[in-house]
Every structure is written in structure tokens, then in C-alpha cells.
Amino acid sequence: MTDLLITNGRLLDPARDLDGVMDIAIEDGEITEIAPNIEQSSAVRVIDAAGLLVTPGLIDIHTHAAAGIRMAGREDMMADVDTAGVHSGVTTILDAGSTGAFNVGGFVNFIVPGTVTRTFALLNVGTMGVARAPEVRDADDIDIDAGIAALTARPDVLVGVKARMVSPGIKTLGIELPKAAKKIAVGADTGAFLMVHVGDIMGQDPVAAELAPQLLSEVLTEGDVVTHSLSFQVGALLNDGRLLDEAKVARERGVIFDVGVGKANFSFESAKQVMDQGFVPDTLSSDISQASRHAGPTHSLVECMAKMLALGVSLEDVIRMTTSRPAEVLGIENETGTLTVGYDADITLLEVVDGDFLFRDETGGTLTGSKALRPVSTVRAGEVIPVDFGPRPWGWLPERA
Ligand SMILES: [Zn+2]
Numbered sequence: 001m002t003d004l005l006i007t008n009g010r011l012l013d014p015a016r017d018l019d020g021v022m023d024i025a026i027e028d029g030e031i032t033e034i035a036p037n038i039e040q041s042s043a044v045r046v047i048d049a050a051g052l053l054v055t056p057g058l059i060d061i062h063t064h065a066a067a068g069i070r071m072a073g074r075e076d077m078m079a080d081v082d083t084a085g086v087h088s089g090v091t092t093i094l095d096a097g098s099t100g101a102f103n104v105g106g107f108v109n110f111i112v113p114g115t116v117t118r119t120f121a122l123l124n125v126g127t128m129g130v131a132r133a134p135e136v137r138d139a140d141d142i143d144i145d146a147g148i149a150a151l152t153a154r155p156d157v158l159v160g161v162k163a164r165m166v167s168p169g170i171k172t173l174g175i176e177l178p179k180a181a182k183k184i185a186v187g188a189d190t191g192a193f194l195m196v197h198v199g200d201i202m203g204q205d206p207v208a209a210e211l212a213p214q215l216l217s218e219v220l221t222e223g224d225v226v227t228h229s230l231s232f233q234v235g236a237l238l239n240d241g242r243l244l245d246e247a248k249v250a251r252e253r254g255v256i257f258d259v260g261v262g263k264a265n266f267s268f269e270s271a272k273q274v275m276d277q278g279f280v281p282d283t284l285s286s287d288i289s290q291a292s293r294h295a296g297p298t299h300s301l302v303e304c305m306a307k308m309l310a311l312g313v314s315l316e317d318v319i320r321m322t323t324s325r326p327a328e329v330l331g332i333e334n335e336t337g338t339l340t341v342g343y344d345a346d347i348t349l350l351e352v353v354d355g356d357f358l359f360r361d362e363t364g365g366t367l368t369g370s371k372a373l374r375p376v377s378t379v380r381a382g383e384v385i386p387v388d389f390g391p392r393p394w395g396w397l398p399e400r401a
Pocket residue numbers: 062063064096262287
């Protein structure tokens with residue numbers, strides 16, 4: 001008996017070279033058949049997806065979703081997991097270091113069990129995470145043993161370590177800051193990776209630019225992630241408009257480059273500068289918080305996807321950057337991230353909307369585009385979940401130009 005049948009949609013899964021109108025059958029939370037014209041009479045529920053794009057469930061590997069456990073009165077700094085997740089068309093999210101060794105228990109014990117979205121987190125190298133930003137001021141804010149203990153205790157949720165290359169920690173500790181994070185990741189022996197935020201948004205210290213090449217060549221190894229790859233900030237991948245050679249070399253070694261659109265870590269100009277040098281990032285993430293969901297410039301992952309389309313990245317690549325590639329980063333590529341029989345039934349239904357859209361970045365930059373994406377429905381492990389009204393007063397779509 002088929003629990004759910006999604007019919008007539010345009011299935012787009014670049015990782016599987018799949019692009020065409022087909023049906024998907026789901027049973028017990030797994031995809032059981034992908035074919036044209038699957039017999040409908042045996043299905044408990046049928047969703048007619050005619051005119052819609054049916055993709056693997058979207059995966060957002062840079063979010064701040066520790067809603068409610070940061071500090072009273074500043075709850076807007078964090079998004080709610082399912083608001084940024086399943087109710088936004090996103091089936092899996094990674095919280096990128098909102099908490100550290102001394103407060104991550106709040107996340108793993110009280111937030112994760114209540115989420116429908118598949119939820120992972122990175123442990124911030126700073127013991128309090130960004131509950132107190134800057135999270136690393138000096139060596140006292142790092143506890144390697146406590147970090148290893150946390151990763152070892154909860155490898156089901158804690159898949160890696162996060163370090164931000166920001167002031168004042170990069171000044172007081174230099175390269176020892178990301179090295180300490182790497183020590184935690186390696187020391188846990190759970191296969192944890194390191195995600196590093198590049199770009200000194202906290203101080204614009206020139207030391208950030210000095211450390212970036214060293215970080216890329218000496219600290220990061222295969223499977224580690226650089227986030228904010230399209231940033232204009234000091235210490236990101238651009239130096240006087242030129243992409244660091246060390247970034248290209250690191251990529252050849254298997255280091256992953258993520259976008260992390262967020263707020264002050266992205267501009268259309270710096271994005272063009274990086275990508276015009278042939279460097280299109282591997283993964284696209286939102287770096288979303290509750291504040292940015294409402295005030296922008298990042299309202300949703302689907303909006304970030306539309307921004308990439310407007311920058312000239314193909315729809316296929318944008319889907320790959322938000323499905324199969326992030327699944328590989330999380331090590332769940334054999335369970336989700338593609339439309340494959342036997343995999344988790346994590347599926348996103350999207351509407352591609354044509355129009356004259358206007359996108360904004362934090363620097364005052366604007367960009368126009370002719371396509372936007374609107375999430376219509378989310379399927380997480382076979383369960384159909386409605387998306388919400390959307391972050392804007394008028395719903396999901398970007399401003400009209
Ligand atoms: Zn972030």
C-alpha cells in the first residue's frame with residue numbers, strides 16, 4: 001500500500017541526472033518508486049504536483065536555530081528550527097555554532113527532540129557559543145576537553161565544530177583559534193568536520209586577511225567547510241578583488257565552500273567578483289536568524305536560491321547546492337539529498353514564479369532577477385507538512401522591481 005503518491009510534477013534532481021515529469025511513491029517514510037504514471041488507486045493520499053518543481057528536500061547547512069535558548073529578550077537572534085526548516089520547504093538544517101560546550105545541552109536535549117525537521121548542530125569552539133558574541137576573546141573561552149566530551153556524547157546531532165575568524169579572538173590567538181577547533185573535531189574521533197566563518201565582521205582587523213591563506217592551507221582538510229565564501233569582509237576569500245589562490249588549492253584537496261548568505265557576509269558585488277573567477281561555491285545556505293527572516297536581507301533559503309539564479313547560477317546547480325552537496329557535507333548522502341528509491345522521503349515542492357524581482361544585500365546593493373521560488377509543500381520522512389505564510393507581509397516572493 002502506497003502511503004503517498006506525488007504525481008505530475010517536474011522532478012529535478014541534478015545529482016541523479018533526473019529532470020522530467022514523473023511520479024513518486026512513498027511508503028513507510030521512504031521513496032519506493034519513481035516512474036511516469038504510477039497506478040493511483042493503491043495510494044492513500046495523492047498530491048497533484050502539476051506545474052510544480054519536485055526536488056529532494058532542501059538542506060540548509062548554515063542556520064542559527066537555537067530559538068529561545070540564547071538569552072531572554074534577544075530571542076530574535078535565533079530562528080525556530082521548524083520555521084526555518086519544514087515550514088520553509090527545508091527538510092534538514094544544521095545549526096552553525098549557536099551554542100558551545102557549556103550550553104549546547106539546551107539545544108540537543110530541549111530543542112532537537114521537538115523538531116520535525118531533521119536537525120544537526122555544530123559546536124562552537126567558544127564555550128558559550130554566540131550567546132555571548134564575540135564568543136572567543138582569549139584562550140579562556142575555549143575548553144578543548146569539554147568540546148570533545150560534547151561531540152563524543154552526541155554524535156547523532158553534533159556533526160562538527162564551528163569557529164569564526166573574527167575579532168578579538170583572531171588577534172589574541174591567531175591561527176591557534178581555528179587550530180583549537182580542529183583539535184576538538186579530530187579529538188572526538190566521531191568523523192566531525194570543521195566549519196570556519198571567514199571575514200572579520202566584528203572588527204575588520206587586517207590580521208584576518210593575514211590569517212586567511214594560512215587557515216586555508218594549514219588547518220582545513222578534506223570535508224571541512226568554509227562559510228561566507230562570497231563575503232566582502234576583510235579576511236574572506238577576496239584580497240583586493242582577487243580570489244585567494246589558497247582557496248582554489250584547498251578546494252582541490254576536498255575543502256567545501258559554502259555561501260552562508262546571511263546579513264553582513266555577502267554582497268552582490270563580492271559574489272560576482274568571486275564567481276567571475278570561476279569559483280562557484282559548493283553549497284548554498286542562508287545563515288538565517290529570526291531577525292533576518294523578518295527584516296532581511298535574508299528572508300529564507302528559497303530567496304537565497306533566487307538570488308543565486310539572478311547572479312547567473314543555473315537552476316540545476318542551485319538545487320545541487322541545496323540538496324545533494326550539503327547531504328554529503330553532513331554525511332547523510334546515502335539517506336537523503338536525492339530522489340532515490342530506498343532513501344528517506346524528504347521532498348520539497350516548489351513553484352517557480354516568473355516576474356521582475358528586486359533583491360537586496362546588506363551593503364545597499366541591489367540585483368534584479370526574473371525568477372523566484374516559492375515553497376508549496378514539504379515532505380519529511382514521508383509526512384506531508386504545510387509551509388507557512390512566508391516571511392514577508394505578502395508571503396514568500398521577493399519584492400517586485
Ligand atoms: Zn552564522
